Amino acid sequence: MISGFGTVGQGVAEVLLRRKEFLTGRYGAVPKVVCVMDSKTVTKDPEGLDLAQIVKRKQETRSVGEERYTDSLEVLDSVDYDLLIEVTPTDIKTGGVGLKNITHAFECGKDVITVNKGPLALEFSRLIGLARENGCKFRFEGTVGGAMPIINLCHENLVGENIRSIRGIFNGTCNYILSKMDKGQPYEQALKEAQQLGYAETDPTNDVEGYDTAAKCVILANSVFHRDVSFKDVKITGISQITADAVAQAASHNMVIRLIGEVSDTKLEVSPRLIPAGHPLGISGTLNIAQIDADLAGPITINGRGAGKIETASAILSDLIAILDERHGHA
Template identity: 45%
Template sequence: MRQSGKVVRITIIGFGNVGGCVAEVLMRRREAFIREYGIDFRVVGVADAKGVFVSEDGIKWDILRSFRERHSISRNTDMSALELIEDVEHDIVVEATPTNLKSGEPGLSHIIAALRASRHVVTSNKGPVALKYDELMNIADAKGVQLRFEATVGGAMPLISLIQNLEGNEVTAIKGVLNGTCNYILTRMYEEKIPFEHALREAQALGIAESDPSQDISGEDTAVKLVILANAVFHMKASLDDVSVQGISEITPEALKLADDAGYTIKLVGEVSRERLEVAPRLVLKGDPLDVRGTLNVATVKTDIAGDITIVGKGAGPKEAASAVLSDMLKICTTEKLR
């Protein structure tokens, strides 16, 4: 049994739910990562809106733990997040700041700085990937580093990895339920015959929907994920304006009942192919692979050789995003021989 592993130094930029959860899992599974992968992750710096905490030998775990418990860091330097990314030697930047769909900032600048400094990047931030995919990938290629973003689409569901593992197949379309909040609301409306507003309030009370749920229920969140898939899988150079988007706020319990009578249910379905970029409520046959309930996400990947492959998993939530971030980090370590 190996007792020590190759040291892989990381920074976590954005120490909210996702960033904090990544730190927590790194602490909890440190021994296992050394044992199973030969990798000893050291967090050399963390940053949030309040400042930066840096320790080039690795921040002590009890300090990280206290940051995690307080949901906030205390700074020990005047360094900015960008300076941390550029000036402190490390291998992987975990970019987990909140998504901004207008400018992509501050995540966009963080990612560009990290790639230019030849650091690998793992992000859960949808904004930069949806807005500037080509530009970011070009920098990454030029610098010979990886940018991975599994956490931006489908949470814990390893959709991008699945597609990357379908070598030899041509992916012709991807369709799925990519927003757990909408799926929860529609499931409750279907099961309990309650109006939309009622189901939304319930989701908010349970912490499933945010206090401002507009990005979810308008379909915009699903649209952003389609843009990421369109660019990453179909190389389409798509932007949000290219997606036809319809949300779920107009759906009535009566519509769900009529659908039910005919053997269907209603889901907010996102569909991406070279011909089509669309988010809309659709009729899904009961028992269809896309008929998943509650906050679950699902995606069917249509391929020319393997046929349809469907993947189901927990969509929303910091733990799910952290799971995807960790899986991306380990993939970088194993493919780049960082171990």
């Protein structure tokens, strides 16, 4: 069951098609997608939908199906599924339909994979508790850093470490703008260019005011540091007030300005910081990066693509394989 069929949902369909052979080899068959819904319509087939056809239909008609629905929970109830891939758009204020869908799925004992930051940034502990009570698996690698492995990396490879802090760049849009400002562009012009390239939305508030980074920090604080915090607990400063002057001033000291999210047992903060040129966090362009400070392993730095249709879907694939492996008792 896939809820949400925008860029990421279509990416998931495409990735499942591209990995047909791999999934068949590993599990005997590609997992059946029995239902896909976008914001208004739904299409179902208990025998498994033809994903290529649905992507085509969505692109041609802007709808996944001809059947319109009014209540997504009724759709969920009408389908026999065991895993929800929740990829509706992030709503950081209310959690949106994603929060409802995830809650409902857990209440019905279904596993969930999501890249929707809203529900997690607002009600992390409730959702984790609900998953646990109902014996459901819950994975959300793609919520932070897109294709850059970070959550599962900390939960699995680094599970024996005491992670002291994570600092990083978790928003490619801001980083693109700041990188352009390094080259002398004023903020407004850099933002406009980011919008023209599709990196920034028409209303860029969510990115440039640091809200998106803050949501990701909340998810890291809860999932890696086992804190019980939500979006309102983050100290947030965005980049919209950064002047060309400030950037030039930084450059004269061989520094760049980057929007850094920092999380630890006591910190939960998003703010523009001065980073020495050449420092890993001084990275340019749209990549995301995270520096993990682990007590035994020492510092570990990872970077990768923080967004993109196939890239984000690849994080969902990684979560899907982890869940299917557990179900199949794979090593």
